[in-house]
Amino acid sequence: MSQDPFKNERFLQSKLDEYHVKVPDIPLHSRKKRWERFINYLASPAKNPIDPMVSTLNGIMLVKTGPVLCGAVLSVLPVLVFV
Amino acid sequence: MFERADELMIAYQQGDMESLDQLYLLLKGPIYSFVYRYSRDEQLSIDIVQDTFIKLQRSKHLYKREKGKISSYLYQIAYRLMIDKLNRRKKWRSFLPFLTPSDKEEVDLADRMSVREAVAALSEVHRPIVLLFYYHDLTHEEIASVLDIPKGTVKSRLHYAIKKLKEELGGEENVSRSL
Numbered sequence: 365m366s367q368d369p370f371k372n373e374r375f376l377q378s379k380l381d382e383y384h385v386k387v388p389d390i391p392l393h394s395r396k397k398r399w400e401r402f403i404n405y406l407a408s409p410a411k412n413p414i415d416p417m418v419s420t421l422n423g424i425m426l427v428k429t430g431p432v433l434c435g436a437v438l439s440v441l442p443v444l445v446f447v
Numbered sequence: 448m449f450e451r452a453d454e455l456m457i458a459y460q461q462g463d464m465e466s467l468d469q470l471y472l473l474l475k476g477p478i479y480s481f482v483y484r485y486s487r488d489e490q491l492s493i494d495i496v497q498d499t500f501i502k503l504q505r506s507k508h509l510y511k512r513e514k515g516k517i518s519s520y521l522y523q524i525a526y527r528l529m530i531d532k533l534n535r536r537k538k539w540r541s542f543l544p545f546l547t548p549s550d551k552e553e554v555d556l557a558d559r560m561s562v563r564e565a566v567a568a569l570s571e572v573h574r575p576i577v578l579l580f581y582y583h584d585l586t587h588e589e590i591a592s593v594l595d596i597p598k599g600t601v602k603s604r605l606h607y608a609i610k611k612l613k614e615e616l617g618g619e620e621n622v623s624r625s626l
Contacts, residue, residue, distance in 0.1 A: 369609055370581060376609065379616045380581055383562045385480040390493050392471045392500060401494060408490070 456517040460507055471500055474518060477583055478525050484578050486529060487567060495532070499525040515592055519585060523593040526575060565615035573608035576601055 370377055417423030452473050458466035475496050483492040502524050503510075510520055569577060575594060579585040587605075591598045 369605060373609065373613070376613055376616065379562045379565075380612075383484065383566065383582075385483050387476045387479045388489070388493065390475055390479065390496050392468065392475075392497070404490065 452517050453512060456507075456510060457512065460510070467500075467504070470517070474521055475500075477518065478521055481522060481575075481578055481583060482525055482529050484566060484582065485574055486533065487563070491529070491532060495525050495529050498528050502528070515589060518583075519589045519593055522579065522583065522585070523595075526593055561616060565612055568615055569608055569611060573604050573611065576604050577608045577612070580605055 370380075414427060417427055452470060455466040455470040455473070459470060478499055479492050479496050482495045483489065486492060499521055503521065510517060514520075566574065566577065576590055579590045579593060580587075585593065587598050587601045590601045594601070
C-alpha cells in the first residue's frame with residue numbers, strides 16, 4: 365500500500381505486533397439485561413477515594429482526626445442547641 | 448475474509464439465519480479486539496460486541512453493499528455504541544467518583560505493557576485511527592466513514608499518532624541498547 369505510513373516504521377511495527385488480545389467466548393444470543401449490567405458495573409472493583417489522602421502526612425492526619433472532630437461537634441451540637 | 452463476510456450479510460438479508468451465526472463467528476473477534484484495545488475493559492468489550500450484533504439484527508435492511516464493507520459498517524456501530532457508553536460512564540463518575548474502576552490489568556512483559564500504555568496514552572481522537580488502520584487494515588476512506596470525519600483528518604491524525612507512538616515507545620536506538 366503506497367499510503368501506508370507504517371511501511372518504514374519497523375521498530376514501531378514490531379512493538380505494535382506485541383499487543384495481542386485474547387478473545388473470550390462471547391455467545392451471540394445470551395445478552396445480559398440492562399439491570400444486570402448496571403449491577404455488575406456497581407459491583408466491579410473501584411478505586412478507594414481516600415487513597416490519595418493516605419499518601420501524604422496531612423492526609424493521614426485528616427483521615428484520623430476528621431471522624432474524631434465530627435464526633436465531637438455532633439456531641440456538642442445538641443448541648444448548644446437545646447441548653 | 449471480508450468478501451466472505453459481505454456475502455454472508457447479503458445471505459442474511461435474504462433470510463438465511465445461519466449466515467448470521469457465521470458472520471458473528473467471523474467478525475466478533477476483530478470487533479472485540481478493536482473495542483478492547485480502545486477501552487481496555489473486558490466486560491465493556493463483550494457488551495459492545497453483543498450490542499453491535501443485536502443492532503445489526505434490528506436494522507439489517509439498512510446495510511447497503513455499495514456503501515462499503517460489512518466489517519466497516521459493524522466497526523462503525525461498535526465505535527458509536529462504545530463512545531456513547533464511555534460518555535455515559537464519564538457522567539456517572541462525575542456524580543459518583545468512587546465508582547471509578549480500579550486498574551486490574553494483568554502485567555505480562557514489560558514491553559507488552561509499554562505498548563499497551565502507549566496506545567492507551569493516545570488521545571480519544573487518535574487512538575481509533577491507529578487501531579483501525581494498523582490492526583484491522585481499514586483504508587483511510589473506510590476509517591473516515593466509520594468515524595464520520597474527513598479523509599484528510601484521518602491522514603493527519605494518523606501521522607500525528609505515529610509520531611506520538613514513536614515518542615512513547617522510543618526509536619530504533621532502543622533496540623540496539625536492549626540487545
